[in-house]
Amino acid sequence: MGRSPCCDKVGLKKGPWTPEEDQKLLVYIEEHGHGSWRALPAKAGLQRCGKSCRLRWTNYLRPDIKRGKFSLQEEQTIIQLHALLGNRWSAIATHLPKRTDNEIKNYWNTHLKKRLAKMGIDPITHKPKSDALLSTDGQSKNAANLSHMAQWESARLEAEARLVRESKIRSHSFQHQLNPPGFASSASASGSTSASAAQLVNKTAWNSATGWSKSSEGNSGVLNTALGAAGDLESPTSTLTFSENAPPRNISTGLGVGSMPMIQFVGTISGSSQTGIIKEEGEQEWKGLGSSTNLPDYKEGMENSFSFTSSLHDMAISMEGGWTPESLRPSSSHVNVGNVMEEGFTNLLLDDSIDRSLSDSGKESDENSGGSGDGSDYYEDNKNYWNSILNLVNSSPSDSPMF
């Protein structure tokens, strides 16, 4: 009954990997590829379980992973995606290039989760703990809507996540074609909905880029928004349909059938090495365009540049298309989400700098803090930081076209 163990545990080594083992694994995979993980240890001369080899490779040895301190943007992304997806680390990792799901999970458990808890925010629901006691009709409805839509997006992202990696190669070449310097937005879909969506995305991305440029003076993020006709980036999840009680949602509404908006942030990580693991020292810096249009191939692109598709921002567009029933969409939703997205993101970044500089207890001079942490309003600033996140998430279902 059940599966046979992945390998014979007897005589196999456990525990930390030695440099020699790492070297063996690296050399073997570089020469032969991993092939069957089960058969790999014997072929590579390792006294390890195949799974252990796989984990070691995927979480540590793989050349296209980055280690070290998480950036502001990465923290934001983790928090926001966690609010939507929960502990779906692989899906979250899809949006954090070069970070492994395991690393994100660890970072969440050791840092972000505790910070949320400290602020009296439930790290699971991302709501203030006191809110759990509130259950007015409206709030229940919102909660239900959020849950429902989060589930939908979760499913969508899960499916999308699988394709992102595969499409990265294509997206790099696609981006090469679409990517003139500076902001470029090409919305193939017609209609005001799409237009406003594109504007929203641009605004959102602008604030994100602003956040980055804040942490790397003189550097600018580059946004490429590709809507509609991005055939290669087409997400098959566009064709998902609701089941059970889920309200019918035509994801193609206003977006063009079978198309998903994709946003790509492109930059480079200063100090990144050509090969091997990128170990950051202190805060990473996001540089501008640089190599964004100069990606000879996938491998080099992964090593030298930063590029990802943001489904969180996807949501900003796709959700606008037609979440029904109409009662979920106040008329002022566009304005609201704009404010939330713009002010929210900006404030998050600002407040996070304060948060960081103080949470680090001055142990290191975080250039991002800009000496802003006078400490007098630390608690309130900190609270604003998380409240902004909560607003962003909690206001989404009924107050914004994000959902």
Next chain:
DNA sequence: AATGAGAGCAACCGCACCGAA
């Protein structure tokens, strides 16, 4: 200076699940 407790962190393990054969 020595030491012990607690926190932080990296990595592994077990289990469940999925898709392909």
Next chain:
DNA sequence: ATTCGGTGCGGTTGCTCTCAT
């Protein structure tokens, strides 16, 4: 329908670091 290889995730372990005593 079953088996197998691979993946994702929660939980756990053990080492290192920090800080108070």
